Amino acid sequence: MSESKKVVVITGAAGFLGSHLCDRFIKxxxxxxxxxxxxxxxxxxxxHLFKLEDFEFYNHDISLFINIPGRVDYILNFASPASPIxxxxxxxxxLKVGSLGVHNCLGLAKAKNARILVASTSEVYGDPEVHPQKETYWGHVNPVGPRGVYDEAKRFQEAITMAYHTFHGLEVRIARIFNTYGPRMRLNDGRVIPAFMGQALRGEDLTIFGDGTQTRSFCFVDDLIEGLYRLLLSDYTGxxxxxxxxxxxxxxxxxxxLKLTGKNVKVSYKPLPVDDPKQRQPDITLAREVLGWEPKVERAEGLQKTYEYFQTLSQEELYKEVRIFN
Structure with missing residues (x-):
C-alpha cells in the first residue's frame, strides 16, 4: 500500500449504506x-473486500473507546440501527451509539485532525408540519415516543457535531439522509421497500400501516453514495x-x-404506528447548489435492481428475519 494513499474510517461498515461506502472509497x-x-x-x-490490501475491518462497538493507529484523513460515521424494527x-x-458513539468518533477525528461526516436522517424532522422539508426546518419530534430513541439520538448527534466544529474547529459534514433503497438491504427490517418485496416473494399480502395516503420519497443507493461522497469533499459544514x-x-x-413482481397478492391495512410521519419529501435545493448533486436513477430502474437482488436470496434468508422479528 502506498504511503500517499488517504485513509478513511467508515463505521457501520457492514451495514447497507456503510458497505456501499466502503466499495466507493476503495474504488x-x-x-x-x-x-x-x-x-x-x-x-x-x-x-468481497477482505482480500484487498487496502481494506481492514475491526469488529468493534464505537460506544466504547476507538483506537486506530496511524494516519486517518476522513471519518464517516454510519454506525446506528436505522430501521424501526x-x-x-x-x-x-x-441511544448509546448516537451519543457515546458519535462522541468517540468526534474525539478520534480531533485526535487525528481528520474531517468527519456524520449520517443524520430525515427523522430529525419528525412528523413534519412543513412540506417539503428544508434544512432550516427544526422539526416536529416527540422525544418520549417510541421513535424518540432514534430521532433524538440523531438530533443530539447533529448538535454535538456542530459543537465540535464551533468549539474545536473540527471539519465536519452532516448528511440528512432520506429513504434510501437498493441491494444489500435486509428483508423485513421494517422499511417499506424490503418489507413489500419480501412479502411479494413469499406470496403474502403487502402490509400498509395507515390508510396509505402518507408519502415517501425513495432514493437509489448509488445516487445517495454519490451525494455523500461529494458532501464529504465539499466545503459546506451545515x-x-x-x-x-x-x-x-x-x-x-x-x-x-405489485406490477414489478407480478405477484397475485392484495394490499392489507393495519393501524398507523405512533408518531409515524405522514409526509416525507426532501427539498434538495441546497444539495444542488453546494454539491452540484441530484439523483439520476429512475425509480423503476432502481426497484428492478433491488428486486433482482432479493430474488437471489436463499429460502432461509427469505424467511429468517420473519421468524426473528414476528
Missing part, C-alpha cells in the same frame, strides 16, 4: 478501515438533505411493487 483509491459490531450489519456485505428492539444501544424529491403515496407505491 476511489483510498485505504478503508471499516468498523462494525455486527448487531445489525452483516459480514457478507463486505466479505431494530431501534424499537434495541432502544438503549440506539446539514444537507440527501434524498430523492420525487414523492409518492404508499398506496401508489404498493401498486408499483
Amino acid at each position: 476511489e483509491g483510498y485505504k478503508v478501515i471499516g468498523i462494525d459490531n455486527l448487531i445489525t450489519g452483516d459480514l457478507k456485505n463486505i466479505e 431494530d431501534y424499537l428492539k434495541i432502544p438503549i444501544q440506539t 446539514p444537507v438533505n440527501i434524498g430523492n424529491p420525487q414523492e409518492i403515496s404508499l398506496n401508489e407505491f404498493a401498486e408499483e411493487i
Whole structure:
C-alpha cells in the first residue's frame, strides 16, 4: 500500500449504506478501515473486500473507546440501527451509539485532525408540519415516543457535531439522509421497500400501516453514495438533505411493487404506528447548489435492481428475519 494513499474510517461498515461506502472509497483509491459490531450489519456485505490490501475491518462497538493507529484523513460515521424494527428492539444501544458513539468518533477525528461526516436522517424532522422539508426546518419530534430513541439520538448527534466544529474547529459534514433503497438491504427490517418485496416473494399480502395516503420519497443507493461522497469533499459544514424529491403515496407505491413482481397478492391495512410521519419529501435545493448533486436513477430502474437482488436470496434468508422479528 502506498504511503500517499488517504485513509478513511467508515463505521457501520457492514451495514447497507456503510458497505456501499466502503466499495466507493476503495474504488476511489483510498485505504478503508471499516468498523462494525455486527448487531445489525452483516459480514457478507463486505466479505468481497477482505482480500484487498487496502481494506481492514475491526469488529468493534464505537460506544466504547476507538483506537486506530496511524494516519486517518476522513471519518464517516454510519454506525446506528436505522430501521424501526431494530431501534424499537434495541432502544438503549440506539441511544448509546448516537451519543457515546458519535462522541468517540468526534474525539478520534480531533485526535487525528481528520474531517468527519456524520449520517443524520430525515427523522430529525419528525412528523413534519412543513412540506417539503428544508434544512432550516427544526422539526416536529416527540422525544418520549417510541421513535424518540432514534430521532433524538440523531438530533443530539447533529448538535454535538456542530459543537465540535464551533468549539474545536473540527471539519465536519452532516448528511440528512432520506429513504434510501437498493441491494444489500435486509428483508423485513421494517422499511417499506424490503418489507413489500419480501412479502411479494413469499406470496403474502403487502402490509400498509395507515390508510396509505402518507408519502415517501425513495432514493437509489448509488445516487445517495454519490451525494455523500461529494458532501464529504465539499466545503459546506451545515446539514444537507440527501434524498430523492420525487414523492409518492404508499398506496401508489404498493401498486408499483405489485406490477414489478407480478405477484397475485392484495394490499392489507393495519393501524398507523405512533408518531409515524405522514409526509416525507426532501427539498434538495441546497444539495444542488453546494454539491452540484441530484439523483439520476429512475425509480423503476432502481426497484428492478433491488428486486433482482432479493430474488437471489436463499429460502432461509427469505424467511429468517420473519421468524426473528414476528
